Every structure is written in C-alpha cells, then in structure tokens.
Amino acid sequence: MGNNKFPPFLKHVKYIEFLSVFYYIVPIVLTLKNQTKMVKKAEKKVILVSNDDGIRSEGILKLASALKRLGTVYIVAPDRERSAASHSLTLHRPLRVESVGTRMYAVDGTPTDCVTLAVNGGILPVRPDIVVSGINRGGNLGEDVTYSGTVSAAMEGTLLGIPSIAFSLAARENFNFTPAAAFAARLVRFIFRKGMPKDTLLNVNVPNKKNIKGYKITRQGKRFFSDAIVEKVDPRGKKYYWIGGDMQRWEGGEDTDFHAVNKGYISITPVHLDLTNYSSLSELRQWSIK
16 A cells, blocks of 8 residues: 555454453553562551560550551550569560550560560561560669660561660650650651661660650669668568669769759660670780689
8 A cells, every 4th residue: 555544444443452452551550569568567566565565555556546647557566564674584484475455465474575575476467677675664764774664665676677765755744655656656667767776775764854855875874772672571571682772863964864854854865785894804814714
C-alpha cells in the first residue's frame, strides 16, 4: 500500500490488540501494587515493651499506647512487681507465660526472663526492632542502673543485639506518665531513623513536671544514702531488716543525670555493657602479685 492509512477492518484489529495489551498489563500493575503494600506491611516495626513494675502498671500501659503509632507493640512483662531484680535470670524453677490481652504476656519471672523469652522463646512471631523498658515508677539515676530491673530489661535486649532503651519517671508520688510516654515515642521514632551506637543502651530519666525544659545527654552521677539498713525486731524477738534509705546528697557535676533531672531536663545517659575500667589497666599491669 502506498499510504499510511489502514483499511477499516485493520482499525478494529488494532483496537482489539490495544484491549488485549490493556487487560494483560493492568493485572500485572495491580499485582505489583499489592506486593508493594505487602512489603510495606511486612516492614512495619515490631516493638517489645517490658518493665519491672509489672504488666498492669500504669507506666507500661502509657508507654505501649504511645508507641502503637510507630509499629506493632508486644508487651512481655512480669506478672507482679520485680523492682531491683537487677539482671537476674530464673534458673531454679520453670517459667510460665500467660496471655492476658492482645499481644500482652505476663511472665512469672524477672524482667530479664521476659526479654529472653520474648526474643528466644517464641512469644514474638519475629525478632523485635527495638526493646523499650518502663516507664518505671521512680528514677534510675547513678548507680541505680546496677540494681534496676527496668534498666536490666534494656540491658538484655542490648546483649541480644537489639537497640534498647530504659525509661524512668523521677518521682516518688503523683506520677504523671504522659510527658514521659510522649518523649519515648519521639526518641524511638528518631532511633528508627538514626540507629544507635553498638553495645550501648540508653537510660532515660524524665522529671515529673508539666513543663520540661528539654533533654540533655548526661553521664552517671553518684548518690549517698543515710541509714541504708534498718534493723527491726518481730513479735517473737527475732531481728529482721529493711534495705533502703533516704538520699543525703549526690555529686558528679553539671553533666550528670542527677543535675539534669533536678534542673527540669530529661536525662539521656548512654550505658555501655563493657564494664572494664580502661583507665586503670596501665596501673594494674605494673603490679607484681606474689
């Protein structure tokens, strides 16, 4: 043919071919779109929440509620208060886990037990992207980190290679967990974007105030107590003891956690799992022990 015009019947053929291609391509596009949605859904962050105050404490419920906007939250926490449990594991008896709500599991063990079971015991369907412990009823400042079950839950997460944070509300009464929970969501969102230093957990203490000035990156301070041991006598004449006392003072300077909280700032202290005192190595290597 000497021109580019198609006969009438060929126009219909081209139209049929176009429809065939359309009906072939559209399902592929829709399939790819659905697969993309599935990938995005699979990428939704998984957040493990624990504490040492118990699964029914107000602090953990406020924390979990605030974090739900950032991912799928699982609560695995002690079935009762386990304050000052430190980094202890239950080895002398079996542990029991009870489902007490949607993605909520109570463990009759320590905070460390809870994190270990959640990650390695099959409670969570996948490995969590972050472990968040708290919000503790009371501060975990200075050497508190060595006793705290709240901090130890985050420590166990760090040992398992998972970014971990411990949150505490520095107060003794009239606890208002809302500001601490809001800041927890901000910090977790930031960590999802930025990441965290290796082998490091964050110990966060929030002042119990409505108007918080901001946050400061701090180091551990040191506190001094009075009457740490209280001796009593029971009705049968036998002695018993209470461990605990009032803080007399703290020291360490303006860059410590104590100073930040006392001045109305949130304290964020990076805690490293390597407890080696490197500054003393050279001195100790000069010893000659006989």
